[in-house]
Amino acid sequence: MIARFYAWLDRRLGLTVIYTTTLDRKVPKVNWAFTLGSATLFLAVMQAVTGIFLMVYYVPHPEQAYDSVNYIMTEVAFGWLIRGIHHWGATLMVVTVFLHMLRTFFYGAYKYPREITWISGVFLLLVTLGMGFTGYLLPWNQRAYWATTVGTSIAGTVPLAGPWIERILRGGEALSALTLARFFSAHIWMLPAALLMLIGLHIYLVIRLGISHIPQEGE
Amino acid sequence: MAGAEEVGGLSRRKFVTGMLAVLGGTIAAVVGVPAIGYLIAPALKRGETDVWVPLGPVEAIPVDQPTLFTFSRTQRVGWETLATSYGMYVLRSAQDQYLVLSNVCTHLACRVVWKDDPRDYTCPCHDGHFAKDGSVISGPPPRPLDEVEHKIEEGTLYVHLVEA
Numbered sequence: 001m002i003a004r005f006y007a008w009l010d011r012r013l014g015l016t017v018i019y020t021t022t023l024d025r026k027v028p029k030v031n032w033a034f035t036l037g038s039a040t041l042f043l044a045v046m047q048a049v050t051g052i053f054l055m056v057y058y059v060p061h062p063e064q065a066y067d068s069v070n071y072i073m074t075e076v077a078f079g080w081l082i083r084g085i086h087h088w089g090a091t092l093m094v095v096t097v098f099l100h101m102l103r104t105f106f107y108g109a110y111k112y113p114r115e116i117t118w119i120s121g122v123f124l125l126l127v128t129l130g131m132g133f134t135g136y137l138l139p140w141n142q143r144a145y146w147a148t149t150v151g152t153s154i155a156g157t158v159p160l161a162g163p164w165i166e167r168i169l170r171g172g173e174a175l176s177a178l179t180l181a182r183f184f185s186a187h188i189w190m191l192p193a194a195l196l197m198l199i200g201l202h203i204y205l206v207i208r209l210g211i212s213h214i215p216q217e218g219e
Numbered sequence: 220m221a222g223a224e225e226v227g228g229l230s231r232r233k234f235v236t237g238m239l240a241v242l243g244g245t246i247a248a249v250v251g252v253p254a255i256g257y258l259i260a261p262a263l264k265r266g267e268t269d270v271w272v273p274l275g276p277v278e279a280i281p282v283d284q285p286t287l288f289t290f291s292r293t294q295r296v297g298w299e300t301l302a303t304s305y306g307m308y309v310l311r312s313a314q315d316q317y318l319v320l321s322n323v324c325t326h327l328a329c330r331v332v333w334k335d336d337p338r339d340y341t342c343p344c345h346d347g348h349f350a351k352d353g354s355v356i357s358g359p360p361p362r363p364l365d366e367v368e369h370k371i372e373e374g375t376l377y378v379h380l381v382e383a
Contacts, residue, residue, distance in 0.1 A: 053257060057297075067298035075297075077260040078253035 021207060028213035033107075036100035037206070043093040044199065047131075050086040051188065058138070060184035062177050065140035090132055097128050109212040117205040124198045127191050134187040140180060148183070149175055266294055268382035272305075277376050280311045285333040285340070285351060287322065292380075307367055307378055308333060308340070310351060319367040319378050320353045326360040340364065 010016050027034075057076060059068045072079035101121065104110055110118035137148040152175075156166030171178030274288040291304040306322035320340075322330045329344035339356055340349035347358035354363045368379035 053254070056258065064298065071298040075260070075264075077256035077263075079257060079260075081253055082257055 025207065025210060027211055030211065030214060033099075033103040034211065036096055036103055040093060040096045040100055041199070041203075043089050043096060044195065046085060046089050047093060048192065050082050050089065051192075053082045054086060055188065060138065060180050062140060062180055065138065065180060069139045069141075090135060094128060094132055097125055101125060107212065108215055111212075113209055114205070114212065117202060117209065120198050120202045120205070124195070124202060127195045127198060130191050131187060131195070134183040134191065137180065137183045138187065145175060148179065152179075261297060266296075266382070268292070268294075268380055270380050271370070271377040272380050274307065274309065274376045274378055276374050277311070277315075277317075277371055278374065280309055280317075280376070282311050282313055285310045285320075287333065305380070306330060308364075309369075309376065317369055317371070317376065318352065319369045319376075321365040321367055323365065324360060325355075325362045325364060326358070331364065 006015075054072065057068055057072050057079070059065060069083070072083055074080075104118065104121070133148075133151060136151075137144045152166050152169045155169055156162045158165055167173070169179075169182075170176070171182050272290055272292075274290070280286055285308045287306055287308055289304060289306045291302045293300050293302050295301075308320045308322055310318040310320070312318075322332075322340075324331050324342040324344065324347055326342065326345055326347050329342050331340040331342045331347070331349060333339075334341050338351065340351075340353070341347070342349075342358065342360070345359050347360040348356040349360065349364050350356050352363075353366065355361075368381075370377050370379075
């Protein structure tokens with residue numbers, strides 16, 4: 001029964017082809033360092049899911065952001081768990097992204113024909129850091145406020161364009177409701193949209209080109 | 220080798236399938252229970268109200284004319300303090316009997332309004348009509364307007380506000 005239903009779906013959707021091309025790929029003999037990309041992808045999915053859940057209660061307004069986060073942490077069932085996963089997952093994701101990049105670098109896996117995979121990975125790193133930077137402000141507590149004050153001030157030290165960049169990041173002179181609102185929109189729509197497209201490209205290339213083997217002596 | 224594959228009638232394939240089912244079920248529960256609990260948590264919290272609210276001196280209430288009294292109460296809802304407004308119609312008879320009716324329509328909870336022409340309570344949402352005593356005249360309301368318990372102490376009319 002189930003087998004027949006699957007066969008019916010497979011003829012129309014080509015599920016077996018998707019399975020064999022994505023998961024049944026031929027791979028060279030590799031080690032555990034080659035799981036870092038998958039680990040990062042898993043964390044990204046976790047961040048998306050827990051982030052969507054946090055949005056049920058979070059309000060990006062200076063008067064309510066802190067209270068709504070506090071509400072999630074103290075009164076919503078398992079709110080501490082959802083936010084805890086999002087909080088620690090964010091930190092862990094930056095770590096796995098870096099380790100993934102180091103693995104690619106030291107094994108020389110960025111070389112022909114994988115240059116575009118590497119370049120999209122560089123953008124993925126930047127977007128991930130952007131997610132961390134914008135997400136850090138959202139609880140609107142003292143640490144978030146001053147960290148963003150410092151972070152946007154650092155952006156302001158760029159020669160010539162600095163003060164202009166700083167004003168654009170803050171949406172004005174100082175941190176305000178505008179800063180919180182634009183960081184929020186960047187955190188939940190703009191950066192995730194960019195992240196999704198880049199992940200799509202990155203994974204497409206990994207599937208298309210396959211993964212490189214560990215360099216041998218004399219290569 | 221057949222002996223190694225099958226111990227006590229349990230094949231390796233069956234064992235792995237069973238273990239995967241148990242493990243998968245456990246993981247689904249560990250993820251699913253917090254997720255559902257998180258989403259429905261505020262709905263499970265009930266603020267209990269049981270207070271007597273003074274509406275005003277009885278001698279100021281007109282006779283044989285439904286009169287609207289409004290008041291609001293503040294409650295902590297989520298992370299916010301929210302003011303909820305209430306409306307009650309008080310009807311004083313010539314014999315100084317009082318009838319207090321909630322202005323919440325029994326159909327779908329819109330607020331009814333007393334009209335002097337044609338002297339009935341009208342619900343603007345779906346054209347429900349209630350008589351002076353709260354009984355349904357026409358329209359979709361399934362039951363009369365809810366009567367609210369009242370008492371008179373030292374010439375002041377109180378209504379009993381109960382919310383579960």
